[in-house]
Amino acid sequence: MKLKIIVLLFALLNWSQSWSQNIILQSPNKKIITGLHVADLNTKGECYLQVSYKVNQIIEIIPKINLGILRSDQDFSKELRFLKATKPKLINDRYELPFGKKSVRENSANEITVFFENPSKAKLNLIIRTYNDGITFRYEFPEKKGSFIINDELTAYQIPKENKRWLEKWNPANEGLYASSSDDKILQQEWCYPALFNSSDKSCWFLLHEADLNRTYCGTKLSNTTDINTYKLTFPDQQDARGTGESKPKISLPWKSPWRVITIGSLGAIVESTLIDDVSTPTAFKTTDWVKPGKVSWNYWSSNHGTKDYKIVCKFTDLALEMNWPYTLLDWEWDAMANGGNLEDALKYIHSKGIKPLMWYNSGGDHTWVPSTPKDRMLTHKNRVEEFTKLKKLGVAGVKVDFFESEKQDMINYYLDILEDAAQFEIMVYFHGCIVPRGWSRTYPNLMTYEAVRGAEWYNNGPDFSTTAPEHNTILPFTRNVVGAMDYTPVTFTSSQFPHHTSYGHELALSVLFESPFQHFADRPEGYYQLPDEAKNFLKEVPTTWDATKLIDGYPGKDVIMARRKGGSWYIGGISASEREELTKEIKLDFLDEGIDYRAVVIADGKHDKAFSFQVLEVNKDKTIEVKLLRRGGFVISLIPINK
Structure with a gap:
């Protein structure tokens, strides 16, 4: 040696x-x-x-x-x-x-x-x-x-x-x-x-x-x-x-x-x-002013066929309005919407509330066995131009395209064809059932996020995710989410087909730990309405884009604490995977700016996994904050500069 x-x-x-x-x-x-x-x-x-x-x-x-x-x-x-x-x-x-x-x-x-x-x-x-x-x-x-x-x-x-x-x-x-x-x-x-x-x-x-x-x-x-x-x-x-x-x-x-x-x-x-x-190719886009990241309400996790139901679409639009989230997603089957209205009625309602719609598409073609509709509308350049022309007139801001099932060269071309055609109409794009990021968002800044992760959707696919999610969540910040945006569809408090083993504090922390410019909050409306005001306000305010990211502490499979900055404010999220031990963490704030005091709002685990504890502190870079985590627990902290 x-x-x-x-x-x-x-x-x-x-x-x-x-x-x-x-x-x-x-x-x-x-x-x-x-x-x-x-x-x-x-x-x-x-x-x-x-x-x-x-x-x-x-x-x-x-x-x-x-x-x-x-x-x-x-x-x-x-x-x-x-x-x-x-x-x-x-x-x-x-x-x-x-x-x-x-x-x-x-x-x-x-x-x-x-x-x-x-x-x-x-x-x-x-x-x-x-x-x-x-x-x-x-x-x-x-x-x-x-x-x-x-x-x-x-x-x-x-x-x-x-x-x-x-x-x-x-x-x-x-x-x-x-x-x-x-x-x-x-x-x-x-x-x-x-x-x-x-x-x-x-x-x-x-x-x-x-x-x-x-x-x-x-x-x-x-x-x-x-x-x-x-x-x-x-x-x-x-x-x-x-x-x-x-x-x-x-x-x-x-x-x-x-x-x-x-x-x-x-x-x-x-x-x-x-x-x-x-190392990826810089964009040739002349402007990206029309690229608008933001939070999204999403009805699929709690209601598998939710977009078929006009009334459910309206409820999730109202949720976005209540939570100050700019978008709602119309997932699969929007072309079969009923129970009080059709697609045009839904879009009219969404726009009337000042919310912007996003819409799901099956990638289509012989490469996928999934028959879910609408299908094949993204498959050719002619199809895409026709569809994007309609969407632009309907005021649709972005499309979610699903089920690619291959990383062969022809499929790489298909991904890039979608991005290039969508950009001509200033339409944002994200992919599901897809490739892991390869740096394309630098080349195509209208590419907002990718799935390519075992996310909250898996609570509907079997009981295994309930037990594996706590550890899985502490590995993703060190692996999959390092290389690009990750549409995990996080922060769910109620149970879908299979229950959570994570605490409410753990779920809330995912809004900071998991980076995605389109952050789809997947719970049903009552899951958010029932939250205490402090937690609800945090989800209203937490950004989806960041000026800086810093790992404070952690080890894959055990725990992770991360700080992210937006402007002059910092947001910290932390979670534990421990099945046996409660943890106490002392968080040093030495990354804060010199000479500035901050109002720290700490939202952590409470007496049990469905409860929160709250404290408000005045801190600076010389201070530390002590936080207690339950088993499979978590916390968030917002640090907002105090103007004196």
Whole structure:
């Protein structure tokens, strides 16, 4: 280990003088080190990446990342010849988004491009960036002509078995549970993104994902079926989407792959990172003034066929009005609405209350077995233009499109077609039964949120979620919600088909912990009307977009406390997964601005899981707040500056 460290540092010091056997690229803050190993830079040989992280000393966190691509015409893997590498150049990302965990994004990286050729003299470039919070790399075919099939991508992450990991078994809807494992408990199967790992010495965390996926490729997943300690990128299964579409992507030169992304650092650095967006293509939208995030009332969770019923639609419109939420969603079956009115009557009622409607669509086509209507209206460009023209006239602000069931290249094109056509009509979009975020919201800021999570809807699918939700909820802020908006449809107090085991305080905290620009509050109206004024007011006021995010405390599967800022105000949410112990947490407020006093409203668990406790305090950055959590409990705190 010490010898490896010396070699790495020697190569860094001598970068400008000569190439070492390891090409080294450090992050601007010098904490992350990427090494590209080539067997012999003057001859043919295998190349791979190594990743190290500097805390008090340099530790190797990923000993080997296999590289290579098998194209339909030839092999770009084992017999690559190194040609040259560029000098490092500094990448500075600074941009703004109208939503997300941060409004202003800033990140820096050092980048090199390494040039190879195979025995046929065909060219392959490897572009590597080492950011302050991770590394990214992508392949490039620079030649100007040719169309090919990618038969396989050989990218594979070798992870020591001692590393603890949190992984979700692969499923096309990305709606499974995360499970932790290490050592002899590791399973061999296919896995969803993102995948979280903790180094064996506990000092470093890293999250595997991909970003800037576009029309030129398919989505990938991870598989350790061949080697238990190596997670290889794999293409979609051919049987996905009822066998429609091709699992292997077709490319035309010149071509670049999606970025392969490893977010690296402390657990707080993982949670706060925007690396997936940082490396994605900036938007070409001329304006995003029409993109309006906000809270939504949603009738499906409590009334499966709710949108068929005009009176239920009106009740949820009234709920949005009472709670100062700008939107209500008309979910499936709005085309069969009855019991006092039809769609046009409902839209008229919604608009009369100053609320904006959102509407659900089945993605349609042969790729989905789901017959729910309306179906096929998003399927072709002609269909979409006709439908979006109608929706614009009807004053509909956004559409929810469901049941994609594949990450093949044709489905990636379908997602992006919907986003591009909707943008022409200034209509916002969100996806359900769908892909995990890949950075598209930076490119298409009308993409408000994604499902791709086992959310509150699963209380209706069986009894298992009642017992698994407390732990699941404490894992999501460190995994799925790190990489993009997550439509969990949270904050439900009453029971649907199966009951909660979480406390009311736990449920309320999800409004802060789970980030989504469209935040669908899923409970029935009486679930919110029965709340004490303090809790009700919190749900009226809590934002759905943030200027800053900070992890205060937590560990996946145990508990999490997170603070988010909007303007000068902070909101804190915390939950516990503990089945046995009540917790007492002391929350340091050292992240607050110097010299400002804040009015803190603390809403925490009460005497039992359906009760709250309340306190109002005057605090500043030198203070701490003590909060008690019941088993599976939670709390929220609002911190509003006091004008003196």
